[in-house]
Amino acid sequence: MTWAPDQTRATNMPGMPAMAQAYARWVNAQGGIDGHELRVLTCNEQNTPAGAAGCARRAVHEGAVAVVGSYSQNGRAFMAPLEAAGIPYIGGYGITEDEFTSPLSYPVNGGVASLVAGHGMQLAESCRKVSLVRPDTLAGDQLTKLLDSGLKRASKRGAVDIPAVEDATEYTAQAARAKERAGSDGGCVAAVLGERTQTFFDSFRRLPGSSGGAQAADEGSGGGEDANGSKGSKAARGVRISSVLGSVGQPLIDRTGGARSPFEGAYVTGWYPEADDKSWAPMRKVIQEQAFADNRVDPTDAGVQTTWIAYTVFRQVVESLHTDKITAARLSEALDRGARVDTGGLTPPLRWMYEDLLGASDFPRIVNRQVTFQVVRKGRLVAQKPGFVDVGATVGAAG
Template identity: 85%
Template sequence: MTGRRLSSLLASVTAAAAGASLLTGCGVLPGATGGSREPVTVMTWAPDQTRATNMPGMPAMAQAFARWVNAEGGIDGHELRVLTCNEQNTPAGAAACARRADRENAVAVVGSYSQNGRAFMAPLEAAGIPYIGGYGVTEDEFTSPLSYPVNGGLASLVAGHGMQLAEDCRRVSLVRPDTLAGDRLPKLLDAGLKKASKRGAVDIPAVEDATEYTAQATRAREKAGGDDGCVAAVLGERTQTFFDSFRRLPETGSGGRADDGGSGGDGDESGNVRISSVLGSVGQPVIDRTGGARSPFEGAYVTGWYPEADDKSWEPMRKVIREHAFADNRVDPTDTGVQTTWIAYTVLKEVIESLDTDTITASRISEALDQGTRVDTGGLTPPLRWMYEDLLGAPDFPRIVNHEVTFQVVRKGRLVAQKPGFVDVGPTVTNRG
């Protein structure tokens, strides 16, 4: 073979190989520089198209994050591959996702949602796979040594909500899921109320996936009383369904009432009971869907983990969504699940960069976190670190490291800060009755 023919053949093979490299791997985009370092595979799961709470924005945000970092050359030279899994809101579905993560060599499960902690943590622990930045809805996320939560979970939200309501509510009714996780909520809410020497809330359990809540709404309104009474509902995606039932009760005002005197809807003012909830059960997407400034949530009190959605600290996430989520309407920057996933992947990115190694393993990630890797989330949370001295050590929730919440209120159809900055609920969660 002549030198010219050999050179031509080598050029063709090189071009074909380069073209093929752009088509291999999950989330690799043309223009990604990549490198000689091994790809990193992680998983994000969440329930989708179920009768209870759905969080499709979480895996969608994970995929957008991967497109972004891969377009920039990966995380410290590692291509990021994101596996997604529909957890289906069942123990079997959660366990199946965890086993798949092990089978496909995921080095972490990141920014995920599941109410079935016992079902997924056991297989993750057996495989040594860390769980980074789960949504915070189960006890196992705050007890497993392989879990690294980025917020204080539902425990911090509900305890903080009690503190928020204590300032303005004479009596409180709590409508919550009739589940094992829901059974913990009354004591947490009461801990926040009692911090201001207020009486405990009336506990009203409800089926999580009901299609209407007239009976529970009636009891909640009666027990809350008239003026200065509050009805708090923490039912996940069904919270909107509950307040639809609540607003249809005879002689009931259709909106919450906040410290600015705002009152929503056109209902009878004789039933002037404030309504309230926590982010994840009520958020900006729900408010938008139900009428914005004319939503039944106008004036409602809401406790969150993070700054309000319009805070400038969210701009880096919004930029990634604009440029890499394209027309995916699952990725709403005001959704708490999307926000939690962004923070969880921020943790993953900083941990991988801190390792500075060609091969990333599950054990290396968990060791880095255990040994004090500190993550700055740009003001979305306090700096995060999971060393022993950083853990709150609260009964049932020992691995909480971020025990700060924000108090928000719905004004003119937008969730805005009721008071600036974060509120520390660590002592309230630790010393609840």
């Protein structure tokens, strides 16, 4: 089963179940997985605890052998039914604490924790002061600590913490405070509000003197160029905007004007290589063949990408079993005994044995400690620096 919220007032991820269905059509057209037909069930999680629990109970009732590549903010609601039935949760989006604590969860990325801790490291290279606008929730409270852990690794002061209502229709007051506290001389305003991040930056760009992101010298790319590749200087630096993948991504940049988007010049921390990286070619080929007319399946969307990686894990583990009957117990046993997965460069090789786990108190199940530093240039998310950045020590210090 693959689940995600759709048509709700908060974050929606319709591309994840759609990608799962496209993957099933593709793999079954090739003869299945090690001779097994792949049948994918999908469920609208509805962004509610009741919806998440309902999807999990349906997975149990219908005999799903795994929940793969899914999104939910309601970890406690869905994880208990899965644990009771012994169903592994493979490659969740990484939004809840339960995904990094449950022994039946096998995450493929470092979750929001690694993004925000890494974002602190990214901003520390180029920002004198940082304002963080984040949800006024228990989960949002932890974001400040994570961002600060990244900033402080570079001996920078902690961010100004600005909590905001998660589903507000405008954020003028928070935007004004964030801009003022960041300062106009090399300051950065980071917003991590999920789908409401666009709403926040709409409010931000309406403030007097705010025009978006491409004002600062892009020191992190090495060489004093701004986000558009033009030479800049510290004296000319203004307020820079930033966020993490999932709150800002290529689909949002495209919807808001591409190169004319208010996100032009913004710093973004991601889990995976930039969307134009050649490592994504197999996924793009599957989308082209099986979901070309389905506008829910955007290859630049982090949810779609996570689902692709999660099904890559599922497929390789099933193939390693060489058995006529696939069960949830056999899958989790194979994962616990050291099944190793190669994702073709989209992540480091993945394995979930004890020695592979990060072991941070709040995030013990993290095995992928890598993030990527990106920046919006000419309307495209591109690498700010090549390769991956290891944030394990930073997350560990915060957790």
